[in-house]
Amino acid sequence: MTNRKKAALLLCLSLMLGGCGYTLSPSPYGLLTAMTISVPVVKNQSSYGNLGPLLTSDIITRLDASSNIKVREGAPASLIMTIQTVSISGGAWTPSRNNDIPTNSASRVIYLTVEAVLERPNPDGGQPLVRRHVFDGTRNFHVSDRQEQVELSQNEAFEWLIDDLSQKIAQTMFSEF
Numbered sequence: 001m002t003n004r005k006k007a008a009l010l011l012c013l014s015l016m017l018g019g020c021g022y023t024l025s026p027s028p029y030g031l032l033t034a035m036t037i038s039v040p041v042v043k044n045q046s047s048y049g050n051l052g053p054l055l056t057s058d059i060i061t062r063l064d065a066s067s068n069i070k071v072r073e074g075a076p077a078s079l080i081m082t083i084q085t086v087s088i089s090g091g092a093w094t095p096s097r098n099n100d101i102p103t104n105s106a107s108r109v110i111y112l113t114v115e116a117v118l119e120r121p122n123p124d125g126g127q128p129l130v131r132r133h134v135f136d137g138t139r140n141f142h143v144s145d146r147q148e149q150v151e152l153s154q155n156e157a158f159e160w161l162i163d164d165l166s167q168k169i170a171q172t173m174f175s176e177f
Helices: 003-019 051-064 147-173
Strands: 035-038 069-071 077-094 105-120 129-143
Touching (some): 035 105, 051 077, 077 147, 105 147
Parallel strands (some): 035 069, 035 077
Antiparallel strands (some): 077 105, 105 129
16 A cells, blocks of 8 residues: 555544544543642541552552643642442352362452542632542452461452542543543
8 A cells, every 4th residue: 555545544534533523532531621639648437447548549649640630739629538338248159160269269349439529619710619429349359268368369359449449530530620
């Protein structure tokens, strides 16, 4: 294929995509303009102690990696989050599939809910703009006969949930806000 044909094909493709309503987001997370926010330490209403700082750190890292969101103390906008519920319940008994999983092993399910509130001043000077949303997630983890393995599996499940929820929060809360 010649260079002219390639250029013509690319031009036609770009015109077709533009005509179908597809647009490029002006910035990551769909923000219309750049934003500086503060992210206080996540309040934790559960009995699981270190989840608040873990979620705070993960959110700040994720947002600071964006080209249009900067996290700074004392910023006019703020993302306030609260871990509302953490529960661990029994899962299902599973037969052995390989040598690493004991026969008649069990799993547990972690359920976690986080309320996030994003507030920023109204550019028109009126009431602040507020977006509130509750996020939840679940993650299974394997239970074995060894307590240290159970704790490791549970911690990995919590880390996975924190990462998943911070991604959901960052993508949802800042979308066209």
